[in-house]
Amino acid sequence: MQKITLAVPDLVSNSYFPAIAAAELGFFAAEGVDARVELIFPNYRAYEALRDGHVELVAGPAHAALPACPQWQGLKLLGALAQGMFWLLVMRADIATTPGDVSVVRGRTIGAAPLVNLALKQLLADSGIDLLRDRVNIVGVSDMMEPGVSFGVAAARALRTGHLDGFWANAMGAENAVCSGAGKIVLDVRRGLGPAIAFHYTMAALTTSDAVIARDAEMVAAALRAVVKTQKALSADPSLAGKVGEKLFPPDEAAVIADIIARDVEFYAPQIAPEAIVGLNAFARNAGLLERPVAYEAMVATRFQTLWTGN
Numbered sequence: 001m002q003k004i005t006l007a008v009p010d011l012v013s014n015s016y017f018p019a020i021a022a023a024e025l026g027f028f029a030a031e032g033v034d035a036r037v038e039l040i041f042p043n044y045r046a047y048e049a050l051r052d053g054h055v056e057l058v059a060g061p062a063h064a065a066l067p068a069c070p071q072w073q074g075l076k077l078l079g080a081l082a083q084g085m086f087w088l089l090v091m092r093a094d095i096a097t098t099p100g101d102v103s104v105v106r107g108r109t110i111g112a113a114p115l116v117n118l119a120l121k122q123l124l125a126d127s128g129i130d131l132l133r134d135r136v137n138i139v140g141v142s143d144m145m146e147p148g149v150s151f152g153v154a155a156a157r158a159l160r161t162g163h164l165d166g167f168w169a170n171a172m173g174a175e176n177a178v179c180s181g182a183g184k185i186v187l188d189v190r191r192g193l194g195p196a197i198a199f200h201y202t203m204a205a206l207t208t209s210d211a212v213i214a215r216d217a218e219m220v221a222a223a224l225r226a227v228v229k230t231q232k233a234l235s236a237d238p239s240l241a242g243k244v245g246e247k248l249f250p251p252d253e254a255a256v257i258a259d260i261i262a263r264d265v266e267f268y269a270p271q272i273a274p275e276a277i278v279g280l281n282a283f284a285r286n287a288g289l290l291e292r293p294v295a296y297e298a299m300v301a302t303r304f305q306t307l308w309t310g311n
Contacts, residue, residue: 002219003056004036004263005036006035006056008020010039010150010151011037012150013150014264016059017234018234018268019057019081020037020248023037024244024247025240027227027230028226031222033226033227035057035223039076042113044068045066047065047068051075058207062077063119063202063284063289066284066289067115070290071290071292072299074209075207077205077206077299079224079227079270079272079307080203081203081231082204084190084203085119085190085203086170087119087120087168088187089105089120090155090168090177090178090183090192091165092183093182094179097184100186100193104166106135106184107135108136109166110139110168111138111166112139113140116168119168119287120286121170122201122283123187123189141164142217143157150172152169152176153172156183176252176260184234200275200276200284208223217303229310231269231270232310235265235268239258241260242254242257
């Protein structure tokens with residue numbers, strides 16, 4: 001059994017769930033990989049750990065690798081954990097708005113995590129919102145840097161206590177806010193609420209380093225097979241997510257994770273399309289993370305593409 005460490009920047013969430021579930025449901029072990037999941041936040045630090053050889057895999061937002069590895073040097077995307085940008089805009093329930101109304105952010109304070117906030121800023125720019133002119137204040141959340149804290153859960157709490165007008169986070173945070181009655185979902189690009197161009201800003205991805213591939217390509221292939229099989233298993237039976245939640249999540253989050261995953265499985269496909277890389281490059285350049293576009297083959301570990309079918 002090959003021992004590895006899988007870094008994730010948010011554990012109590014749906015964002016990188018197929019990789020976490022692969023470990024907890026035994027799919028890694030079935031492929032001969034003993035995967036230990038380690039929470040490393042903020043997201044760019046997970047990629048620093050990969051760059052420096054402290055972990056073998058990262059399950060995280062693809063664009064967050066760039067501060068650690070400029071121009072994507074030394075890293076490779078193995079596959080998508082889910083298709084499309086996966087963050088949602090949630091606003092206080094008492095704010096008058098309609099689904100898809102980007103203008104609701106004018107004059108508001110919105111919570112967003114490091115580097116995650118860049119996606120919100122670009123979405124607003126692509127929607128004609130100017131942060132200064134429209135008085136949009138994008139901030140962190142006071143306890144988001146504490147060990148083990150999920151940003152989305154912390155942001156939902158800040159919304160309930162009146163410290164935020166809205167927040168930009170994953171579906172777990174959104175679910176907490178909606179179920180408590182404190183918030184409502186306004187933007188969800190994957191489901192058509194928001195500018196279509198934002199779909200390919202980034203993706204939840206499984207990433208490794210060129211060094212790890214050179215050292216143990218068979219282990220990398222085994223890990224990817226495990227994640228693809230997990231995606232298929234969750235798609236066939238989302239209730240499996242509840243077993244993972246019971247092991248890892250606080251009671252409130254454990255109670256809703258299966259429902260969230262049931263809604264997410266339509267995006268559970270490991271393929272990385274050329275248009276996804278074009279979109280990621282364009283977003284990263286606009287966000288100041290990339291000097292020039294990077295070729296598909298320089299970003300994606302194409303030697304493992306045949307494993308995306310799961311056959």
